Amino acid sequence: MDAKSVCLGLLSLREATGYDLRKHVEASGDHFFAMGFGSIYPALATLERQGLIERVDKSNDGGRPRKLYRITLSGRAELKRTLSSVEPSSTLRSELFAFLYFAHLAPPQRVTQILDDRLSQMEATLKSLRETNASGASAPSNAKFVNGLTVVMLEAAARYLRENRKSLESSRAAS
Amino acid sequence: MDAKSVCLGLLSLREATGYDLRKHVEASGDHFFAMGFGSIYPALATLERQGLIERVDKSNDGGRPRKLYRITLSGRAELKRTLSSVEPSSTLRSELFAFLYFAHLAPPQRVTQILDDRLSQMEATLKSLRETNASGASAPSNAKFVNGLTVVMLEAAARYLRENRKSLESSRAAS
DNA sequence: CGCAACATGTAAGCGGTTACATGATTAC
DNA sequence: GTAATCATGTAACCGCTTACATGTTGCG
Numbered sequence: 404m405d406a407k408s409v410c411l412g413l414l415s416l417r418e419a420t421g422y423d424l425r426k427h428v429e430a431s432g433d434h435f436f437a438m439g440f441g442s443i444y445p446a447l448a449t450l451e452r453q454g455l456i457e458r459v460d461k462s463n464d465g466g467r468p469r470k471l472y473r474i475t476l477s478g479r480a481e482l483k484r485t486l487s488s489v490e491p492s493s494t495l496r497s498e499l500f501a502f503l504y505f506a507h508l509a510p511p512q513r514v515t516q517i518l519d520d521r522l523s524q525m526e527a528t529l530k531s532l533r534e535t536n537a538s539g540a541s542a543p544s545n546a547k548f549v550n551g552l553t554v555v556m557l558e559a560a561a562r563y564l565r566e567n568r569k570s571l572e573s574s575r576a577a578s
Numbered sequence: 579m580d581a582k583s584v585c586l587g588l589l590s591l592r593e594a595t596g597y598d599l600r601k602h603v604e605a606s607g608d609h610f611f612a613m614g615f616g617s618i619y620p621a622l623a624t625l626e627r628q629g630l631i632e633r634v635d636k637s638n639d640g641g642r643p644r645k646l647y648r649i650t651l652s653g654r655a656e657l658k659r660t661l662s663s664v665e666p667s668s669t670l671r672s673e674l675f676a677f678l679y680f681a682h683l684a685p686p687q688r689v690t691q692i693l694d695d696r697l698s699q700m701e702a703t704l705k706s707l708r709e710t711n712a713s714g715a716s717a718p719s720n721a722k723f724v725n726g727l728t729v730v731m732l733e734a735a736a737r738y739l740r741e742n743r744k745s746l747e748s749s750r751a752a753s
Numbered sequence: 754c755g756c757a758a759c760a761t762g763t764a765a766g767c768g769g770t771t772a773c774a775t776g777a778t779t780a781c
Numbered sequence: 782g783t784a785a786t787c788a789t790g791t792a793a794c795c796g797c798t799t800a801c802a803t804g805t806t807g808c809g
Contacts, residue, residue, distance in 0.1 A: 421788075435675035435679055444791090495670045504724050507720055513661075551742065556670065556735050562730070567723060595760075614799085757806105758806085761804090764800090771793090775789085780785080
């Protein structure tokens with residue numbers, strides 16, 4: 404699932420500009436997929452060239468320079484083909500995992516600081532996800548399902564970190 | 579945290595060959611970090627050139643062609659520097675998330691099949707992680723902590739998927 | 754004897770990240 | 782008026798993935 408597929412997928416849910424797509428993935432805390440503008444705009448350009456998406460705003464004379472895209476029939480077909488063939492792995496990756504794995508070599512106060520930061524960031528993401536799901540805003544898709552999955556995983560992680568962090572912080576860095 | 583840093587980190591735990599490192603990340607279900615041989619061997623070559631790791635086997639005459647590496651003092655220092663400066667994100671990424679997000683466009687029986695596959699793969703990983711942690715094998719590091727974190731997150735995910743999958747599978751693909 | 758596992762490496766290609774560059778609109 | 786947000790795009794670089802290439806050891 405590369406950037407192009409994800410853009411196509413998001414456009415299958417609703418019309419959007421490149422900026423909208425960025426806000427969408429950002430709002431989900433960059434879970435499920437992270438993309439910057441540098442990935443999105445080239446992807447949209449390619450998708451339009453391939454006829455998988457099209458501009459929905461005909462005349463932008465005078466108006467602000469925005470490009471609103473819509474998925475085409477062949478785009479929808481292509482997306483289905485992709486979803487039929489990809490073999491999604493269930494592995495979860497997190498930079499935090501890698502850091503914690505070697506935390507015994509990091510300065511103890513930095514471990515503490517990073518745990519504090521990440522926990523409060525997790526809380527913020529959880530709050531945002533719960534609000535999104537409470538308002539029935541994401542009706543047309545499985546966003547609710549994935550948000551719910553993210554919530555239970557983040558909850559489990561946050562609980563574990565809070566209950567077990569002492570064992571990390573008490574081990575001191577060997578010289 | 580690129581491949582080089584992770585190799586360096588793993589070598590800070592114990593001496594290993596490139597093959598060992600691959601087995602190590604593979605055993606953890608490619609959680610925390612995924613690397614193939616094509617990432618590992620070039621990384622090790624670079625690290626050795628930089629004096630951050632060194633060969634521990636002097637004479638491999640006649641023996642099988644294996645290169646056992648050990649971290650050096652300057653390697654340990656470099657790793658600490660890296661761990662002091664990285665800002666690990668707490669975002670979790672999974673291909674499965676992306677697939678599920680657009681699952682309404684995938685063939686229903688494929689959704690079912692993928693959920694079955696991923697759930698049994700999760701169970702296998704959970705079993706393996708629990709066994710690893712039960713045997714006190716990973717004493718020198720925080721592997722136990724990270725494995726424990728992975729376990730609670732996978733448990734939460736598996737439970738959620740089992741309890742809520744019907745809502746995904748009942749929605750049918752629109753043409 | 755043959756297959757699986759052990760073991761290392763190279764090279765091309767691709768895709769994403771990062772940094773840069775620009776400009777309009779809205780809110781204070 | 783000026784700062785933040787909206788909005789789009791380019792280009793170079795870097796590093797990972799993939800595929801290929803090769804040889805050994807141990808087991809049945």
